[in-house]
Amino acid sequence: MKNILIALLLLPAFVFAQTKGFTIKGKVSGIADGEVKLTSTQDAHQVLATGQAKGGEFTLQGTVPEPSLLWLVMGAEQPIYIYVENTEIKVTGTKQDIKKIKIEGSSSQKDFDEFQSTFNPLIGELNGFAAQLQQAGESKKEKLMVQYDSVVSQINKEVGNYVANKKSSYVAPFVLFVTAQLNPNPTQLEQYYNSLDAPIRISNIGKSLSEFIAYSKVGSIGTPALEFTQNDTAGNAVSLSSFKGKYVLVDFWASWCRPCRAENPNVVKVYNKFKNKNFTVLGVSLDQEKAAWVKAIEKDKLTWTHVSDLQQWNNAVAQLYRVQSIPQNFLIDPKGNIVAKDLRGEDLEKKLCELLGCN
Structure with a gap:
């Protein structure tokens, strides 16, 4: 446990x-x-x-x-x-x-015992696959990942079953808490929370779960992108909402970030391929020096819109989206919802082909 x-x-x-x-x-x-x-x-x-x-x-x-x-x-x-x-x-x-x-004597203990009898064997199985993955060579990892993902799916299925049968139990939000790391979809977690009886939702643990869900939803797939405004290289204010109606890749990067600069050619390639298909890029730089920022834009031929407040890791947009490492990106659809994130190399092109077509 x-x-x-x-x-x-x-x-x-x-x-x-x-x-x-x-x-x-x-x-x-x-x-x-x-x-x-x-x-x-x-x-x-x-x-x-x-x-x-x-x-x-x-x-x-x-x-x-x-x-x-x-x-x-x-x-x-x-x-x-x-x-x-x-x-x-x-x-x-x-x-x-x-x-x-x-x-x-405790009805909650009875619910907790039921939780343990169902989930402990699955968690044990999952930990076993995780240990094997750390030791396995590349040839075996793919098969192990399939098995690992299968157990994760089973756990998430059991979470749904447990919550459906224990809506009035204080153990239900506990179960949602401790299995949340295996469910990357905070929207589904919120649906489970909303299905709980009102006294459970407003309990101490229920309120903590609600706060955790709200935190997890920021920048997650399926949620509305958070609005922001920041100045471009000419000092003009640019708002995310000004791109509504297009697919826009909000790309967090910096001139001093080597992985970002290595990824830039891929973004340039994708931008040139899809820019006439209702797609654009909005670069958000975590630079501190304007000259270095502008020079990198010109050198890497990043011909889309760029914004920054030149506050490096204290960049207001990066903090809003809880960006802790770069490069990082969020793909937003014409309605303003996040449909994908952290797309790199071929994955970015494949996603745009799926959404916009490649012909």
């Missing part, structure tokens, strides 16, 4: 309210006498409740604002994930088989 639970570190700290509260009664034979505690799963591991184990028995009491995945720490034993809600919960088992501790 360690790998897929990493997304929990993104969640905000819990704020606790006075409610009926929870009582956790444990009977785990073999554990040492001493402190038992319930903590958050975040880096700070905030302690939410403490108790004393004696002869394997202990009691913890406290409150949570909503069902929450926490850690049960029994002395020096490996922490155990437990979904806590404000009810009476029983924890039973043995130190010798600590991974098979039984947790009863």
Whole structure:
């Protein structure tokens, strides 16, 4: 579970309210006498409740604002994930088989156990293929990628099934969180979120998920391109919306970026091939010196429109689109929606042939 639970570190700290509260009664034979505690799963591991184990028995009491995945720490034993809600919960088992501790009384724990039984084998299989890919030669990578992608598809299918059956469960947004890295489509993630019952959507974890989706949607395929205005080389303001009605490649680059300069001939080739087919390029430079920027445009024969605020990595458009490396590009359709991104070399030409035809 360690790998897929990493997304929990993104969640905000819990704020606790006075409610009926929870009582956790444990009977785990073999554990040492001493402190038992319930903590958050975040880096700070905030302690939410403490108790004393004696002869394997202990009691913890406290409150949570909503069902929450926490850690049960029994002395020096490996922490155990437990979904806590404000009810009476029983924890039973043995130190010798600590991974098979039984947790009863929490409906969220029941949903969590169902999640683990479905997803843990798939995640294990996925991690196995990932390890093989790191060691495999080029001849075997293609077959392994097909197998890897097949498992990813199965996981995403199971996510849809789980959410459809658990719309009123606090575990559903958790599942969406921890599997989000395997679903590159934030629009679909948003659809899953919107299908959840209202109390779940407005819960702490639901709100965190909503914020995560909003962040992920920026610059993603299928979403509207964000409007911007920046000056061209002559100091004239140019807006992205002025190109509406055309396919436009918003191309982030810089004169000092060697990979960008190496890619420029490909962009020139594509521009010349499709410029009469309702296509253009809008270059956004992360340069700092105007002279170097203009010189590179002339030398590389980049005859399309170029803009920059000459703030290098602080370029306002780059920050708007969360550009962290260059070259990077976004292909926008005539309606202003992003239809592709990060197209290089032949991939850019193939995509434009698909959209505009090559004859």
